[in-house]
Amino acid sequence: MSRRTKLDFKPLSLGETAKRLGVPPARARKILALVGVDFDGRTLPKVRPKGQVRTGKTSSRRAKTMAR
């Protein structure tokens, strides 16, 4: 006899998971953002850490190089 149990359900959506766990939508959204996904399971773009400001200097230099 197999020791493996085949499951016959589909995993819940993230919205339904939050509901069943009793996690309010705003809190669930925050937790999902922490792991890098949204409610639809889409991967969120990585957020640049605070203090790391993009100056545009590099890109303009690159633009000049490309223009030559």
Added chain:
Amino acid sequence: MPKTKEAVFLNIPYDPQFARLYLAYITALSAIGFLPRATLGITGNRRLDRIASLIESCAYSIHDLSRVQLDRNAPRTPRFNMPFELGLAVVWSQTDPRHKWFVFEAVRWRLNKSLSDLDGTDPYVHDGTVRGVMREVCNAFVSPVKQPTVPQMMKMYRELRRDQARILKNAGAQSIFTARVFSDLCMAAAGLRSKHLGSD
């Protein structure tokens, strides 16, 4: 409480020495597609009724009997909660055969000594390691959609472990063994399943 196919009752010790395996179970079960449930947050004189009701609401239950040692605080005793809740699940499965229970252990053959009433039941032996928990959860269950691999589960585990501090901070909690942190960790693990295995 209505019975749900996705719900799995997680019967494990709640102590800091078990923290890594606690996260491993949450990760592995979420990766398979389960919704983990635990007795965290259940207090008061109706606790036993609520535990029984929680077991009855879950289609599956996992009982980790690896913590058989005496605790450090006087008077030193072993923890009887896990075998007791296993007993409740066994009785419930005789009433409702749809309920399936699984025993996990860290040491091979130890169950024959610690709980010989279960002779004939093969426990899933995880060796007390995170990877072992992942392996044995995969040995116990076949996912309804996409079976995760152990390396995928380990990746999810590492990310969950990394995010654990932020989850604790947001909950204003010191311990991961609280009801809110448990549900937040399960939510995060479900998000990681979507991220690494797709939302199916």
